[in-house]
Amino acid sequence: MKATILNAPGDIRLEDVPDPRIAKPTDALVRVTAACVCGSDLWPYRGINPVTEPTRIGHEFVGIVEEVGSDVRSVRPGDFVIAPFMYSDNTCPHCRVGIQSRCDHGGFWGGPDRDGIMADGGQGEYVRVPLADGTLVSTREVPDEDLVPSLLSLSDVMGTGWHAAVAAQVQEGDTVVVVGDGAVGLSGVLAAARMGAERIIAMSRHESRQRIAREFGATDVVEVRGDDAVAAVKELTDGVGADAVLECVGTNESMSTAIAAARPGAIVGYVGVPHGIEYPVRDMFARNVGIAGGIAPARQYLPQLRDDVLSGAINPGLVFDLEVPLTEVAEAYAAMDERRAIKSLIRP
Amino acid sequence: MKATILNAPGDIRLEDVPDPRIAKPTDALVRVTAACVCGSDLWPYRGINPVTEPTRIGHEFVGIVEEVGSDVRSVRPGDFVIAPFMYSDNTCPHCRVGIQSRCDHGGFWGGPDRDGIMADGGQGEYVRVPLADGTLVSTREVPDEDLVPSLLSLSDVMGTGWHAAVAAQVQEGDTVVVVGDGAVGLSGVLAAARMGAERIIAMSRHESRQRIAREFGATDVVEVRGDDAVAAVKELTDGVGADAVLECVGTNESMSTAIAAARPGAIVGYVGVPHGIEYPVRDMFARNVGIAGGIAPARQYLPQLRDDVLSGAINPGLVFDLEVPLTEVAEAYAAMDERRAIKSLIRP
Structure with missing residues (x-):
């Protein structure tokens, strides 16, 4: 599949990477339908955080579940899902008090999970989602296209x-x-x-x-x-x-x-x-x-904010003022870096 | 009257000072029946905070109202009152949200108020209390002697x-x-x-x-x-x-x-x-x-904690493990300084 790689500061490219697949019974495989660039993605892009080797990137995405592991109960193939910017089991002591960003078994997208298996970055075609039950939040139905930016914004911002x-x-x-x-x-x-x-x-x-x-x-x-x-x-x-x-x-x-x-x-x-x-x-x-x-437990707020978006109570998607296809991911970064865009939405 | 003066680090003495009197319509004059030494009194006593001139000291006291100014409504002569470690009007915007320790017109005991008139320290025979309505909290009746340490502890600790x-x-x-x-x-x-x-x-x-x-x-x-x-x-x-x-x-x-x-x-x-x-x-x-x-708004909690002491729900006075007459105030300090006492109670 195609996924975004940050090779060096300023050098962001769409490249071929291994197709992800279900590796554990708690995994889900998600086809990304929308992703975006975060202000924090700009730190390595700008070289403020060092980039020592080519790295997968992107931690905000929504998409359609393609396949789930045998232990996954809360989502099923065909579901539209929102992923928070970290994955989490949602059952450990920290998750139970609402600090999923400090989950005992959680982690960040775009690198290996605790077992060394890649949890893909969000700026690509597919993502292997570890701990799918504790991480993903689905909408009951596939939402109208015009709600997607707002739902995507719940991933992080x-x-x-x-x-x-x-x-x-x-x-x-x-x-x-x-x-x-x-x-x-x-x-x-x-x-x-x-x-x-x-x-x-x-x-x-x-x-x-x-x-x-x-x-x-x-x-x-x-x-x-x-x-x-x-x-x-x-x-x-x-x-x-x-x-x-x-x-x-x-x-x-x-x-x-x-x-x-x-x-x-x-x-x-x-x-x-x-x-x-x-x-x-x-x-x-x-x-x-x-x-x-501190680091926001986006997962804690997802169900409530999802309902607020679906009911029309909030429209946070207004923060997106640029939309590009995944093939133009470099422009999504450049526009934010040059402050031509507040936030860039990417369509695989 | 007699009041405690810190003349220099380690040099604490009971001395003659001017008798306080009602200076403003919002004042009360309180005869101190019990006071105490605070851990923070030890900073200048130990020279950690500089002592540039002889200074009145003590900010925790209870006593009997002797006289009130013409505007005072909440206390009257004969009332037993507890003073928090700062005086406050209890009506300014900060007091109204419960941060009486940042009162627009409040201040500390033992120095001049904002009009330059002495607000006496608590470790003495009498105190002129500015802003009496906003500062003092009374008990309905003069409390039993054995409740006095607990009521006194509400001043500060x-x-x-x-x-x-x-x-x-x-x-x-x-x-x-x-x-x-x-x-x-x-x-x-x-x-x-x-x-x-x-x-x-x-x-x-x-x-x-x-x-x-x-x-x-x-x-x-x-x-x-x-x-x-x-x-x-x-x-x-x-x-x-x-x-x-x-x-x-x-x-x-x-x-x-x-x-x-x-x-x-x-x-x-x-x-x-x-x-x-x-x-x-x-x-x-x-x-x-x-x-x-931060600096505790002791005044905010006084009514509730007073009721808790009077009902027997709490007995914070246990922290006092030394009691001396006002004439032995130097020993009250020395015992705390040498960690022979947790907290010293002083009886004028």
Whole structure:
């Protein structure tokens, strides 16, 4: 089959790889019908994370089940399924409390599983899915084509934005600040709106992203950064700060802004992978500002968010502003790298 | 009147100071009937915090209202009152969400208030209480003498231990780890027990403190520190870690232990004033371990904890293992400094 390989920074290609097959009774084989590129795929693409050898890539996909192992009970051939960005057994102690991203037997797509058998990357024609019962979530029927982008977004960005809002303990009526206007930040805006936030302050300097943020429920947009952004939030909140803050970037500047924008007693829910963060320890203590979050357990939220998409309550697929065939995967990366696209959808 | 003055590190004395009087319509004048020494009083006593001039000290006291200003409505002369370790208006935006420790008009005892008028320290005969309605909590009747230590503990240590448990989101049935066996840590054990924790693992190397921890509800005691303590918690929890962790020390070692002992998805509720802490940023992200807490809003919890003491549901006064008259305040400090006492009660 054809699958995407990152050979070196900037060198992304569709290549021939071995056809996957059912290797264990708990496996499923999925034919990918839509996949996408994640902001985190850009780190090795840009060489920020080292690329030491050609590697399979892609961790967000939906598709049709082709075949299942003998132990698989929850999905069957023909089902439309959504895969979260990590696989998990959904039965270990961590999964049972909803932290499937720390599953005792789980892992990431695009490399060997714990038995050394390839769990294919999502940016290809097929994927062998380990632990299919604990990983995949199906829709009852094959969904309308126009719902596919939104369902695909639940693989990662929408589940991750949702996790930020859960971690920040967004409550009905809250004033929420969202730091970051990438697909995750925008999804965070949508999550906060769905949870009943009354006021949502999105930080964004890009008009196209501001437009989506407003469609998702942002009531205010702050275009400045750093201390100016904090001052703007204070101005908008009578000097108090935000009831909850979603940090969806991961840099020291964005985290500092997030913490400073939080009112005393608030929690910063963070999902941006931390790069060079130094927490303002004394300020957090003095103001009772907490931090919670981490690698999102997308699997936990999938059933609920799937239902929300199918009912039309949320439309997170709006974050996709480019669609290309799998043969043009290089363009999907280049467009995001050059910020010509917020998020690229790929059709095998 | 007589009040305690810290003249220099190690030099603590009872001295004559001006008699306080009602200075504002929102003031109350309280005759102190019991006060105590806080672990944090030991920082300047030990010279860890600099002492640049003689200073009033003490922030935990109970007593009888002698006189009130014309605007005071909630207490009247003759009332027995408990003062939290900071005064607050209880009406500003931060107070209204329960973070009275960040009150827009509040402050600490033992120094001038925002108008430059002395808010006396608690370790003296009388205290002028600013913002009396927002600060003091009274009992309906003057309580039995044997309840006074427990009511006094609500000024700080019990409210602070409770805050750690609230911040850590202790739930019924949880396994909770408490790092720190000082009066706050012991109070944290009691708080976790009161909240319904099923298993409470106290970290303590001192037999007398272990005994109180067990009286307060600890089911297990871990006597080792650092990596060994984390290993012991893992051993006790089938390798999973604790559902909630209370950090009641504030050093880098204790915080590292607390974070490492937390299961994925857990929150470390921390109330130890941070000294030299560097958070393990990547590990917290990978395991979704959050931190929340800070300077405890003791005032928030006072009414509820007062009722719990009066009903006999909790007996936090057990943390006092030394009682001296105010004239022997120096011994109250020395005993705690030399770890001969967990916490010293002072009777004016």
